[in-house]
Amino acid sequence: MEIKQIEQQFLDYLKQQNAYEEALSLMYWDLRTKAPKKGAEQRAEVIGFLSQKMHELSTSDEMKSYIDQLKGVTDNAIIQKSVEVCEEEYEKNNKIPNDEFKAYKMLQSKAESIWEEAREQSDFSLLQPYLEKLVAYNKKFATYWGYEDHIYDALLHQYEPGVTTKTLDRVFPELRKELTALLNKIKKSTVQPDPSILQHAFNKENQQAFSLEILERMGYDFEAGRLDETVHPFAISLNPNDVRVTTRYDEDDFRMAVFGTIHEGGHALYEQNIDKKLALTPLATGTSMGIHESQSLFWENFVARNEGFWTNHFDLFKSYAPAAFQHLTLDEFYPAINEVKPSFIRIEADELTYSLHIMIRYELEKALISGEIEVKDLPRLWNDKMEEYLGIRPSSDKEGVLQDIHWSAGNFGYFPSYALGYMYAAQFHHTLKQELDVDQIIKKGDFEQIKAWLTKHIHKYGKMKKPLAILEDVTHEPLNPSYLVSYLTDKYSRIYNF
Amino acid sequence: MEIKQIEQQFLDYLKQQNAYEEALSLMYWDLRTKAPKKGAEQRAEVIGFLSQKMHELSTSDEMKSYIDQLKGVTDNAIIQKSVEVCEEEYEKNNKIPNDEFKAYKMLQSKAESIWEEAREQSDFSLLQPYLEKLVAYNKKFATYWGYEDHIYDALLHQYEPGVTTKTLDRVFPELRKELTALLNKIKKSTVQPDPSILQHAFNKENQQAFSLEILERMGYDFEAGRLDETVHPFAISLNPNDVRVTTRYDEDDFRMAVFGTIHEGGHALYEQNIDKKLALTPLATGTSMGIHESQSLFWENFVARNEGFWTNHFDLFKSYAPAAFQHLTLDEFYPAINEVKPSFIRIEADELTYSLHIMIRYELEKALISGEIEVKDLPRLWNDKMEEYLGIRPSSDKEGVLQDIHWSAGNFGYFPSYALGYMYAAQFHHTLKQELDVDQIIKKGDFEQIKAWLTKHIHKYGKMKKPLAILEDVTHEPLNPSYLVSYLTDKYSRIYNF
Incomplete structure (x- = not known):
């Protein structure tokens, strides 16, 4: 395949990541500013799902193949730098086994709510x-x-x-x-x-x-x-x-x-x-x-x-x-x-x-x-x-x-x-x-x-x-x-x- | 596979659809109430992508397989009715060729903005x-x-x-x-x-x-x-x-x-x-x-x-x-x-x-x-x-x-x-x-x-x-x-x- 074609596919792939990011950012903004409190529980599930999708995109074989095909090859500086950033993220996320990543995410969200309670009660x-x-x-x-x-x-x-x-x-x-x-x-x-x-x-x-x-x-x-x-x-x-x-x-x-x-x-x-x-x-x-x-x-x-x-x-x-x-x-x-x-x-x-x-x-x-x-x-x-x-x-x-x-x-x-x-x-x-x-x-x-x-x-x-x-x-x-x-x-x- | 297992997989699949729907609904609400106008152009791309994902889920082979495995079989009334609703949607969407669906979506969004202009100018x-x-x-x-x-x-x-x-x-x-x-x-x-x-x-x-x-x-x-x-x-x-x-x-x-x-x-x-x-x-x-x-x-x-x-x-x-x-x-x-x-x-x-x-x-x-x-x-x-x-x-x-x-x-x-x-x-x-x-x-x-x-x-x-x-x-x-x-x-x- 032509390098230009691969670049275009890579850019389209980045747009997908971007779409999940914008959706997640809006959800966080909304939760902190406007969202009615009873809706937060289901919202948390939605955030979990979309974050998972983001994570999949950043650690996928498809991502790996773009990195391998474009790294050091493309003469487009923006694409080159994007590849570097994606590679760092890919390496970072793929080094953590999937089950540990999930368990850690769950622990994080639990610990955050425990922290609120602990702070409230001033009890470390x-x-x-x-x-x-x-x-x-x-x-x-x-x-x-x-x-x-x-x-x-x-x-x-x-x-x-x-x-x-x-x-x-x-x-x-x-x-x-x-x-x-x-x-x-x-x-x-x-x-x-x-x-x-x-x-x-x-x-x-x-x-x-x-x-x-x-x-x-x-x-x-x-x-x-x-x-x-x-x-x-x-x-x-x-x-x-x-x-x-x-x-x-x-x-x-x-x-x-x-x-x-x-x-x-x-x-x-x-x-x-x-x-x-x-x-x-x-x-x-x-x-x-x-x-x-x-x-x-x-x-x-x-x-x-x-x-x-x-x-x-x-x-x-x-x-x-x-x-x-x-x-x-x-x-x-x-x-x-x-x-x-x-x-x-x-x-x-x-x-x-x-x-x-x-x-x-x-x-x-x-x-x-x-x-x-x-x-x-x-x-x-x-x-x-x-x-x-x-x-x-x-x-x-x-x-x-x-x-x-x-x-x-x-x-x-x-x-x-x-x-x-x-x-x-x-x-x-x-x-x-x-x-x-x-x-x-x-x-x-x-x-x-x-x-x-x-x-x-x-x-x-x-x-x-x-x-x-x-x-x-x-x-x-x-x-x-x-x-x-x-x-x-x-x-x-x-x-x-x- | 046990029917209960398939049911659970189907419910998890529905949760995914639901996540996209909630994200999209929030985006529409935000665009109409709060969103700064310059952000709307990129937002439209994000909405397009998430809608596409929704559409894929409702017309996928996986969806078809849940319908085939569960329709008339499950004794859970909520799952049975959900299957029926999904089947209608599956049939409806799959009957339209993909290229026509995409062309129609683009035409819709174009026509809506033309309508605003036409109404403004009162020119049919x-x-x-x-x-x-x-x-x-x-x-x-x-x-x-x-x-x-x-x-x-x-x-x-x-x-x-x-x-x-x-x-x-x-x-x-x-x-x-x-x-x-x-x-x-x-x-x-x-x-x-x-x-x-x-x-x-x-x-x-x-x-x-x-x-x-x-x-x-x-x-x-x-x-x-x-x-x-x-x-x-x-x-x-x-x-x-x-x-x-x-x-x-x-x-x-x-x-x-x-x-x-x-x-x-x-x-x-x-x-x-x-x-x-x-x-x-x-x-x-x-x-x-x-x-x-x-x-x-x-x-x-x-x-x-x-x-x-x-x-x-x-x-x-x-x-x-x-x-x-x-x-x-x-x-x-x-x-x-x-x-x-x-x-x-x-x-x-x-x-x-x-x-x-x-x-x-x-x-x-x-x-x-x-x-x-x-x-x-x-x-x-x-x-x-x-x-x-x-x-x-x-x-x-x-x-x-x-x-x-x-x-x-x-x-x-x-x-x-x-x-x-x-x-x-x-x-x-x-x-x-x-x-x-x-x-x-x-x-x-x-x-x-x-x-x-x-x-x-x-x-x-x-x-x-x-x-x-x-x-x-x-x-x-x-x-x-x-x-x-x-x-x-x-x-x-x-x-x-x-």
């Missing part, structure tokens, strides 16, 4: 037996998949290909040292922001209107997306022209919705601005969890927690805010939204302490997978590390080891992406500053320039480039945590006057 | 060539499927199995004679309702709140459904515990949303109250278009346009209505919502003239399929019949032949269901009146009794019984249009005082 012992099985499976899978230095690398690879424990063990200690030093300076400062000035009733409709206006200004395309309300905010791409965002409204704290929407908007801008030539291939999505997070954090923190952003948008904010906010000055407001304070819950952490939360999780999960520690010791070890890194000790499992869903979903190796995202974002930000007067641009609200730069250097590539290739192509150096440190030092030395 | 000639092809395909399909008396019966069978042209040619002329006589009396009456008293601004939020309250009182289960806004209202079952309703708000005419919601709520109650034992089989849906319409019309007209309904709910209505409605008396309001007046648009027609609109469509499509008339003559023939049946002549294609989407969607044989639904509803209503004091129950707002009766006699069966079997089992006689006539006579003689 409920989850422990499930977590033990999940860890055992992940060790097994890591062995199937293989690794060079450390067993945990095989898991890390799923979320951040190219990054290894070696990288993390180089950057995290350095970052921790600097963050701790900064944190000490902040603690000792006589200048302390007062975040209580932000905690006034602010009705949902107005928070929504303000959030929508900011999303619009960021360049989010509402003809290719929409904003809805959920308990846990997320962004999801159904297809390149349908990328949806959700947020959560807390009428006593507008920060939840406003910064949450901007964060998810950053994820969405990434997905909306991938080159449309990649549509209907596995390349039409963000290249990794870490690069994705770098985009959401870039908008949430480097843009929307920047002083210039509020110089520009403070009047707009006040036009939606209730009376209690009208007397506030920018000099009170800006420090208040940037308060640094060690806290128990990761997703509520400030820009500085956030990465410390991640390091705790990284160290614990690495030790779990390598067998140095046991699941039953997690609550104690978690609390010990919190005390060591952040100087506070959780008084319950709920505000400690049970706060995140990741482990009960079997996602070991995922957490480092969050801290990598911070470091990537800072490194991108540093490069962007060399090229453009970012602070001035943010102050002017000319986000089109920022969006264009991110699209040109990051978004458009989708999965055409691996995460570290993007980082190095844009910034001309390997991962370097010092940019995050200098960004935070610069920012907080002004706010806390040290 | 744009649609004519597509309609000619659609008619030709439908004639061909009818020949493939076969019929006893009249070629149109093969098409009618898709929507209302058991009902034939012979039945319709018996009941429609009789019904038309009586409706026309009634209409003449109404026209001559010196008493005329004044619907202008209803046309005051009524904000959407309050219309919605009132509609939600009525849906709740009807017994619609909001934990297994939800109400959204669309241009064209509909009810859709994603699964037996997820049956959604949509409505449309006209701020200058509350009747659109209120009666529209109740109508769709009637459809939804049917789907929500099918016996859960039928879930995940093809029996877990309404048995026919006509029986479905009988349920929506029952609630919309026989309940919600009943005088007692408003005796009970007028205060509630006023609590949501703006000032302009507060001085209205029930004696003004009740006749106004029941005005009879020939009008051009079917979906805006009153209870009396509605069936006349259907007869016009029935006669035209029957003649098209049998070859007695040609597509090009439709606009003229339509207008002639409007003049003959309703005494008014459309001045444009838009308010004439182009108003409905059905023909451009290839749905020939569908229209009679609407008038059948009216007659079924009236016949059910008559039976119910023998057993219970319906007017008193409506006046008391005790809808639970009505819902329970409809569930017991109609809803719970899903597709376990054919439409005419349901009608005869409940009312102990064949289709009889006189019940609709006497219901309308009774109602309008009071309102119009004749």
Whole structure:
């Protein structure tokens, strides 16, 4: 058969995968936003069936034959890269025996619901037996998949290909040292922001209107997306022209919705601005969890927690805010939204302490997978590390080891992406500053320039480039945590006057 | 293999069909309610692929083998009936050659979008060539499927199995004679309702709140459904515990949303109250278009346009209505919502003239399929019949032949269901009146009794019984249009005082 014919068949095959993916994404979106609760049970069966179909397509003999026929042969770069991505997926999935894959999927979904109950009751012992099985499976899978230095690398690879424990063990200690030093300076400062000035009733409709206006200004395309309300905010791409965002409204704290929407908007801008030539291939999505997070954090923190952003948008904010906010000055407001304070819950952490939360999780999960520690010791070890890194000790499992869903979903190796995202974002930000007067641009609200730069250097590539290739192509150096440190030092030395 | 094993395999196979159906239903619902418009193009591809999968499952050799192994053999009534439904579908789909099926699907989707344009421009000639092809395909399909008396019966069978042209040619002329006589009396009456008293601004939020309250009182289960806004209202079952309703708000005419919601709520109650034992089989849906319409019309007209309904709910209505409605008396309001007046648009027609609109469509499509008339003559023939049946002549294609989407969607044989639904509803209503004091129950707002009766006699069966079997089992006689006539006579003689 002609190579062009095989290419066409391969592309048609990818379209099938894509169809299942879009159906599944819509089902997840619907379950989290709109679906009536009684329908969820049957919906779970439907999701199970369609996921199975997806899995079959990615591990089929037909897929294998496309890989064998096209790999290194096609001169079409998109097809070549698609073949590589499919081959990785094929190898990864085919290395796990079918019965283990099914049992693992069932365990995952069971463990997730047990986690909800355990968290509710703040009782780790409920989850422990499930977590033990999940860890055992992940060790097994890591062995199937293989690794060079450390067993945990095989898991890390799923979320951040190219990054290894070696990288993390180089950057995290350095970052921790600097963050701790900064944190000490902040603690000792006589200048302390007062975040209580932000905690006034602010009705949902107005928070929504303000959030929508900011999303619009960021360049989010509402003809290719929409904003809805959920308990846990997320962004999801159904297809390149349908990328949806959700947020959560807390009428006593507008920060939840406003910064949450901007964060998810950053994820969405990434997905909306991938080159449309990649549509209907596995390349039409963000290249990794870490690069994705770098985009959401870039908008949430480097843009929307920047002083210039509020110089520009403070009047707009006040036009939606209730009376209690009208007397506030920018000099009170800006420090208040940037308060640094060690806290128990990761997703509520400030820009500085956030990465410390991640390091705790990284160290614990690495030790779990390598067998140095046991699941039953997690609550104690978690609390010990919190005390060591952040100087506070959780008084319950709920505000400690049970706060995140990741482990009960079997996602070991995922957490480092969050801290990598911070470091990537800072490194991108540093490069962007060399090229453009970012602070001035943010102050002017000319986000089109920022969006264009991110699209040109990051978004458009989708999965055409691996995460570290993007980082190095844009910034001309390997991962370097010092940019995050200098960004935070610069920012907080002004706010806390040290 | 043991029969029980085959049965289990068959049930698993049905679950697969069900999964595709739920995914497709969610996609349709989403496209009509929430989906960003730019995403629709790729969504159409996904829908095409999943529909193709559905079609493959219903026409596969595997399906044929289940039918052959189980038909008449199984002693499980649900499986037996499921086999029968699958066999009908298998025969129907396999009689159409694959290439014709695909070409027809493409023509359908093209014609639907041309129809929108043609209607916009009020120009039938744009649609004519597509309609000619659609008619030709439908004639061909009818020949493939076969019929006893009249070629149109093969098409009618898709929507209302058991009902034939012979039945319709018996009941429609009789019904038309009586409706026309009634209409003449109404026209001559010196008493005329004044619907202008209803046309005051009524904000959407309050219309919605009132509609939600009525849906709740009807017994619609909001934990297994939800109400959204669309241009064209509909009810859709994603699964037996997820049956959604949509409505449309006209701020200058509350009747659109209120009666529209109740109508769709009637459809939804049917789907929500099918016996859960039928879930995940093809029996877990309404048995026919006509029986479905009988349920929506029952609630919309026989309940919600009943005088007692408003005796009970007028205060509630006023609590949501703006000032302009507060001085209205029930004696003004009740006749106004029941005005009879020939009008051009079917979906805006009153209870009396509605069936006349259907007869016009029935006669035209029957003649098209049998070859007695040609597509090009439709606009003229339509207008002639409007003049003959309703005494008014459309001045444009838009308010004439182009108003409905059905023909451009290839749905020939569908229209009679609407008038059948009216007659079924009236016949059910008559039976119910023998057993219970319906007017008193409506006046008391005790809808639970009505819902329970409809569930017991109609809803719970899903597709376990054919439409005419349901009608005869409940009312102990064949289709009889006189019940609709006497219901309308009774109602309008009071309102119009004749």
